Amino acid sequence: MITFHDKINDxxxxxxxxxxxxxxxxxxxxxxxxxxxxxxxxxxxxxxxIEQLRVALTQATVASIPRFNPTAKKKKRPPKARGPDIKxxxxxxxHAWWVWKCDGAPRGDSHLTAVEMKKTKRNLRKAQRKFHAxxxxxxxxxxxxxxxxTTFYKLVRQQRSTSKHLTNCLLYEGRKLTSxxxxxxxxxxxxxxxxxxxxxxxxxxxxxxxxxEYNL
Numbered sequence: 001m002i003t004f005h006d007k008i009n010d011x012x013x014x015x016x017x018x019x020x021x022x023x024x025x026x027x028x029x030x031x032x033x034x035x036x037x038x039x040x041x042x043x044x045x046x047x048x049x050i051e052q053l054r055v056a057l058t059q060a061t062v063a064s065i066p067r068f069n070p071t072a073k074k075k076k077r078p079p080k081a082r083g084p085d086i087k088x089x090x091x092x093x094x095h096a097w098w099v100w101k102c103d104g105a106p107r108g109d110s111h112l113t114a115v116e117m118k119k120t121k122r123n124l125r126k127a128q129r130k131f132h133a134x135x136x137x138x139x140x141x142x143x144x145x146x147x148x149x150t151t152f153y154k155l156v157r158q159q160r161s162t163s164k165h166l167t168n169c170l171l172y173e174g175r176k177l178t179s180x181x182x183x184x185x186x187x188x189x190x191x192x193x194x195x196x197x198x199x200x201x202x203x204x205x206x207x208x209x210x211x212x213e214y215n216l
Contacts, residue, residue, distance in 0.1 A: 015069070023064045030060035083134075085127040093120040 034056035058070050082090075097120075100106075100113040109115055139155065146152035170177040172186040 017061050017065050017068050017070075019065075021065050022061070027060050027064035030063045031056060034059055083127070083131040086124070086131055089120070089124040089127040093117075093124050096120040 035053070062068055062070060096113075096117045100117040103111070103113040106114050139158070143152060143155045146155060168178065170183045170186050172190060175186075177183050177186045
């Protein structure tokens with residue numbers, strides 16, 4: 001079972017002021033003007049006092065930082081789709097990194113903490129590849145099982161790349177290809193070579209097994 005967001009609502013957050021551009025003199029003067037001393041006999045109402053302080057701080061910030069708009073909204077980056085295996089692997093990886101850091105961040109396979117940290121990273125990447133492979137298969141099944149044209153073309157559009165960049169130069173086997181025909185022919189030969197199985201001792205057989213299993 002995999003879980004991912006079909007549609008993520010846009011999360012809006014208020015912008016944070018850039019304090020490095022704050023004019024300290026204007027900020028102090030604005031606060032002195034907007035706030036009043038509280039006497040000993042004054043009646044304290046926490047809700048009212050906190051709200052007055054918030055308004056004063058906001059106005060002082062706007063006055064002291066140029067082009068700062070506290071009412072402006074910006075979209076928050078939506079969370080990435082993550083399965084339970086990825087979350088568990090990430091949690092274990094963070095703990096292994098912390099143990100490795102406390103051990104002095106040693107390098108080399110002779111240190112157990114370094115070996116364990118690399119192992120957790122490998123497991124995290126494995127979980128990510130597995131999740132995205134399952135998600136890709138699930139998306140293709142949804143496309144094939146779509147019963148109406150609207151759903152079908154909606155799913156197809158989601159699979160397409162949003163990049164509009166077209167390459168005008170390709171380096172292939174030491175040659176510089178510039179014309180559309182040469183670039184197309186270079187890509188054809190490149191992927192033909194990738195699709196031809198060969199035995200090479202330099203290959204990572206652990207990753208090759210995963211690629212075969214998850215159809216990467």
